[in-house]
Amino acid sequence: MRHITVVAEHEYKVHIDEHFEGVLHSISQSHSKIFVVAPAFVAETFHLERVLHALENATLFIVPEGEHQKDIAVVEKIWQALGENGLTRSDAVVAIGGGATTDLGGFAAATWLRGISWYAIPTTLAAMVDASVGGKTGINSHAGKNLIGAFHSPTGVHIDLRFLATLSDRDFAAGLAEVIKVGFIRDASILDILQKQNTVSSARTVAEDLIFRSVAVKADVVSADFQESRLREILNYGHTFGHALEKISHYEMRHGEAVSIGLVFAAELSGKLLGLNMDDISLHRTLLQQFGLPTSTNVPFGPLLELMRSDKKARGSMLRFIGLNSVGNPHWLEDVSSEVLESTYERMGP
């Protein structure tokens, strides 16, 4: 069992390779009540009702699957249940699920009584390496994805690697897109490890190492810039384009699939504006395709551009991107013109 420390508005640990049943038991002993949110699939597959029944002070609240749960109507139902169950400032929310569930559970905790404790027990690779760490919580709205939210760090993040066994190859690969992103912006050893694994099955065998390295980078960056005044923006490499695609697909694409295409866009943009070399640009495609991730799209450019303008990383009307000078050396691209973006998009091919 290993752990990594994050220093944000408070210090907390990301524990890797724990058993969630024991974790729930000890969390329940630290609070008079715990309120557990999980999607039905996770609750049923991992017998949460039975595990929580043994604890006596736990309530299980089932939320919709995927992005459907990141909705104000779901938050309202949670607030109502928190009230009915008398959750006080000394109690806690526990989010067990993918990144959508940790975003939602964290947001409910951030807003109840102006902020109560919460714990993340991520069950997808994307949530383990990214969503559950860093204290960004939130929901979607008609205005866009993740535009409503709060910085509210968990009290603890507990990763149980056994959850990965039931994760589909598609969802595992979607998580790998974020791992690959971390490799390009900060830790090239991740790229070396992944170049030796040419299928999702073989990447699964090195999951613990990949998770440890990815969380270490995220923890480091978040600890230096919790509220994203500058450095933390490097974690958005590939995301401005990715978020636009995700929205256009009505969230049918996995977050990681959209980020995968966004990474290729960011690499091509880096080639154009920063001179990122061809080998590094090709490495983006090779690695992503190795795990069956998409690297291009035929969505028309106009609507993508409009959505990129409304991304929360835009400042005023300026379109900003994170690019790469070289692997491990990110660069802030300010005020990129729409002509440059369109020609970059054309270079990506269909």
Ligand SMILES: NC(=O)c1ccc[n+]([C@@H]2O[C@H](COP(=O)([O-])OP(=O)(O)OC[C@H]3O[C@@H](n4cnc5c(N)ncnc54)[C@H](O)[C@@H]3O)[C@@H](O)[C@H]2O)c1
């Ligand atoms: N807060 C952050 O910093 C941050 C960072 C990255 C991503 N995110 C958010 O995370 C979300 C994406 O996360 P995700 O890809 O985990 O999506 P998700 O939470 O929608 O999970 C994907 C699917 O996997 C299922 N699932 C969960 N655990 C499983 C398991 N162990 N076995 C089988 N199936 C399982 C879920 O029920 C769901 O249907 C997006 O909403 C994104 O915005 C947040």
